[in-house]
Structures are given as structure tokens and as C-alpha cells.
Amino acid sequence: xxxxxxxxxxxxxxxxxxxxxxxxxxxxxxxxxxxxxxxxxxxxxxxxxxxxxxxxxxxxxxxxxxxxxxxxxxxxxxxxxxxxxxxxxxxxxxxxxxxxxxxxxxxxxxxxxxxxxxxxxxxxxxxxxxxxxxxxxxxxxxxxxxxxxxxxxxxxxxxxxxxxxxxxxxxxxxxxxxxxxxxxxxxxxxxxxxxxxxxxxxxxxxxxxxxxxxxxxxxxxxxxxxxxxxxxxxxxxxxxxxxxxxxxxxxxxxxxxxxxxxxxxxxxxxxxxxxxxxxxxxxxxxxxxxxxxxxxxxxxxxxxxxxxxxxxxxxxxxx
Numbered sequence: 001x002x003x004x005x006x007x008x009x010x011x012x013x014x015x016x017x018x019x020x021x022x023x024x025x026x027x028x029x030x031x032x033x034x035x036x037x038x039x040x041x042x043x044x045x046x047x048x049x050x051x052x053x054x055x056x057x058x059x060x061x062x063x064x065x066x067x068x069x070x071x072x073x074x075x076x077x078x079x080x081x082x083x084x085x086x087x088x089x090x091x092x093x094x095x096x097x098x099x100x101x102x103x104x105x106x107x108x109x110x111x112x113x114x115x116x117x118x119x120x121x122x123x124x125x126x127x128x129x130x131x132x133x134x135x136x137x138x139x140x141x142x143x144x145x146x147x148x149x150x151x152x153x154x155x156x157x158x159x160x161x162x163x164x165x166x167x168x169x170x171x172x173x174x175x176x177x178x179x180x181x182x183x184x185x186x187x188x189x190x191x192x193x194x195x196x197x198x199x200x201x202x203x204x205x206x207x208x209x210x211x212x213x214x215x216x217x218x219x220x221x222x223x224x225x226x227x228x229x230x231x232x233x234x235x236x237x238x239x240x241x242x243x244x245x246x247x248x249x250x251x252x253x254x255x256x257x258x259x260x261x262x263x264x265x266x267x268x269x270x271x272x273x274x275x276x277x278x279x280x281x282x283x284x285x286x287x288x289x290x291x292x293x294x295x296x297x298x299x300x301x302x303x304x305x306x307x308x309x310x311x312x313x314x315x316x317x318x319x
Contacts, residue, residue: 050122057129061136070133076126080153083119090114093124093153098192101277103156124153128160131167140171158196161187165203181207188267192274192304198228204266205237214241218249219260223268226254275305282314291318 053072060069083091094100100118107114131146144167151160165183169175184207187200205220218241221234228234242248252260261268278301285294295318302311 066133073126073129076122080123090116093119099156124150143167156190158187158190162199177207194227197270198224214245214248216264219257222257270304275301
């Protein structure tokens, strides 16, 4: 049990967060104002200041200076109470334009017509960092409470849910595996890049082991390796599973892994909605005559769906 917890910590704790930058090292866009109809331009100054705060926070955390790390996080959430949601208006702090557009899709699906204001203040990040400090201070309940606030401010950020699954496992009381699984499944659904998707799959793999479904766990870890081959945690877990059941997985290839995940109702690939969101962003960039940025977004979409003919057509049309 301790062995798996250690590997899970490496897989889905602090390193999964990308400080507002995409883990896949592709183009990240932020709007220049905090309105739903903002033009697509980089808010460079605000982004640089925010990233500097995050880097400083991590330095303080790694050195064990939790008091100063906590103060940085408090500065990030300062005066957040002045932003109060109403039935028709919401305030959110997304990490990327892609998340903002994805949230718009969710609202439309649910039939909600709220006006969403995207704040430039990194409130969700601040609460996430407070959760990290509390967790390091051995206050798991407080950490989970802060993390839930981070999710409230940014409900579509996949790593937050992976962290929620991890923290649920580390509460003082015995974890409810069903709740943990829900958190990782949500992380999987929201993942808009391969690193986050693989991280969520590894979390689900751990739950499968705990539930005694070693074949399901093996399928999760094998699939996660496809999306994040550089990660070492999955390989260690695969070895651990095979040590428990030496004969397992002899005929388990990529195709069978997908079939197993399908039976378990676990997505084996990134939600196609994310590709549609990228196409919508690319269309806005095209209208703004920002061809270099449009191409970058389309290339990211192509990485998520290499067989999509619309993406290929639109890439071919950029001179």
C-alpha cells in the first residue's frame, strides 16, 4: 500500500500543475480583458507577474519556508470575496483561453445563460497553493477545503481534480474509493493535453488496484504510457501488478486495453470537445488575421486528433 501511495504522489501531486502554461509546451492564449467577448491577445504583463509569483512560491515550498509560501498564496487570493456569483453572472479564473471556451460549452449544454467574467487575478491558483501548503503541514482536511475553492474558481482545470483524488486518499478517515474514482474520471474528462490525461489514468489505475481489478489497472497504466511515455510511475506500477499476478497481461496489447477501459466506462482518449474548442479558437484567430497563432492552435488540435480532415484542410489553407 505504501509503495503505491508513493508512486501516486509522484504521479499526481505537485508536478502535475503547470503554472498556467500548457504541459505539452504548446501555445497558451489569455484574453486581454476579463469579459466574455474579449479580443484574443496575450495579456503579457499580467501573465509574467503571475508566473513570477508562482515560481517564487515553489522556491519557498521546496526550501520548507511554508510561512512565506502561504503569504504569496494569500496575496494571490486577496479581496476575492468582492466577486460574488449571482444566478446570471459568474466570476472565474481560468488558466487558458481553451478552458474558458470549454466552460462556455458546458454552460450551453446545461442550458445556463450566465455571463462569465474571466478575472486576470490568479485566485484559483492561490487557493491551490494554499492547499499544497496545508497538505505539507499535515492538514489534509484543510488542504482539501482549499482545493475545493480552487475548483470553484476554475471548474474545468483537470489537474485540480487529479489532486482532489490524491488528497481524498490521504484524509484521516478511510477513503471512499467511489468518490476518489469520480475525481479522477472528471480529471480525465477535462484533460486537454496528453500529460494531464495520462496523470488521471494513473490515478484510476491505482483505484483499480485497490478494488482488486488488476487487469483494469494494467489497462489504465498501459494506456497512460501511450500518452506520457516519459513518465516512470506507470512502468513501476505495471511491474508491481505483475508481481502480484505473474500471468496477467501476457496478451494485453493496446487494442485490448481500450476494450477493457470501454467495458469499465473509462475514456481511453481525450474528449473530442477539446478539439472543437481549439478549432473555434483557430477560427477567431483567422478572423483577426493572426495566421501564425492560428497555425499553432491547429497544430495542437492535430496532435490531439491526427486523422481529423477539417484540421488538415485548414492547415493546408494557411499560407
